[in-house]
Amino acid sequence: MTTAYLDRLSQQLDALAAAGRRRVTRPVAAADAAHVERDGRVLLNVSSNDYLGLSRHPLLIERARSWAETMGVGATASRLVCGTLEAHAAVEDKLAAFKGTEAALVLNSGYQANEAMLAALLMPDVAGKAPLVFVDRLAHASMHEGLKAAGVRQIRFRHNDMAHLEDLLRKREGEPGPRFIVTESVFSMDGDRADLPALCDLAERFGAFLYVDEAHATGVLGPHGRGLTCDPAVAGRIHMVMGTFGKALGGFGAYAACSSTVRDWLVNKAGGFIYSTALPPTVLGAIDAALDLVPTLEAERARLHANADRLRAVLSARGLDCCGSTTQIVPAVLGTEDAALSAMAALETAGVLAVAIRPPTVPAGASRLRFALSAAHSDADMDQLISAVEALA
Ligand code: PMP
16 A cells, blocks of 8 residues: 555645535434433434334343354354354244245344345346336435446436426336336435335336335334335335344344245345345344334333424424424534534534534435434423523524
């Protein structure tokens, strides 16, 4: 590695810092499911994705520990070598039953899953014609990476704009190549929901493969927290559903819920599945316990959604744009990066850890605070959050 190259990295990092864009990792100590400790201060955590507080649940901790004791802390190999334990198969069966699909596959993270699965699925047709991929403009970075890895051209439709999607599909009706529609059921930065029935209708009408990311819906929305893709109006109409275990399910890892054919295809073609060490028993134990618990957590889901309603009411009364949020993710658009950063700093002074989201994660001029609520937030926590928000200029 030449010194000149390293100097260039340093200069570019300095330039990022000068523009206020240099990212740093700031450690926190997890105090409990609703709080973190940083620099000796306890902060109310409204930034995590631990929507049901399961990261601290005794059943998950106990099963992670007992599976480690019986199976070890590592899977020791990739899935296709000798890393597929009976526990992987059992968790996948449980997951398929939870999602109501023929088959399921666990993968190592949501990011890796989207990247690897999209790259594997987006094949040309038998005549070698490239796929036409219609993707919501606000789809997560991991999906855009998957599309890049597949080497396909993205046809982006305006966020949640079904008329625009229909128009784009119609305009290309005569073109060759298989169609794919790629979206999320709950959008990570806006906290709004996709119109899944309309997406299913369009996918069926235009013969498109429908791919839906349920990272933020799994555990939280849909019948018994099974996700929005399990709502009766759309169940069985979506070709590929993916989600993560690192958010409402409290642990780590990701899943695909699909037909046996799609699962077999991924096992044969998804590099991020084939060439990576399998999820370890500790993680599988936590997933297994979370899948047992989630359907029973109706009271926690009701509390979570009530917390979100309460915060949204306060923000909307102050004239703030919450981006159509109807979920536990509640943005408050403040406009400039400075406005978002100073609001974040003021909240931190008031003992609240909320995160400012800025370009390139969101469009310029749409910098915001992104509140992620949890069933672990008590009434007193919500009182603290609301007073801190009301005290903002
Ligand atoms: N999809 C969406 C919509 C997400 O928000 C995230 C997490 N930020 C991911 C995928 C990636 O999941 P994971 O954190 O498990 O890598």
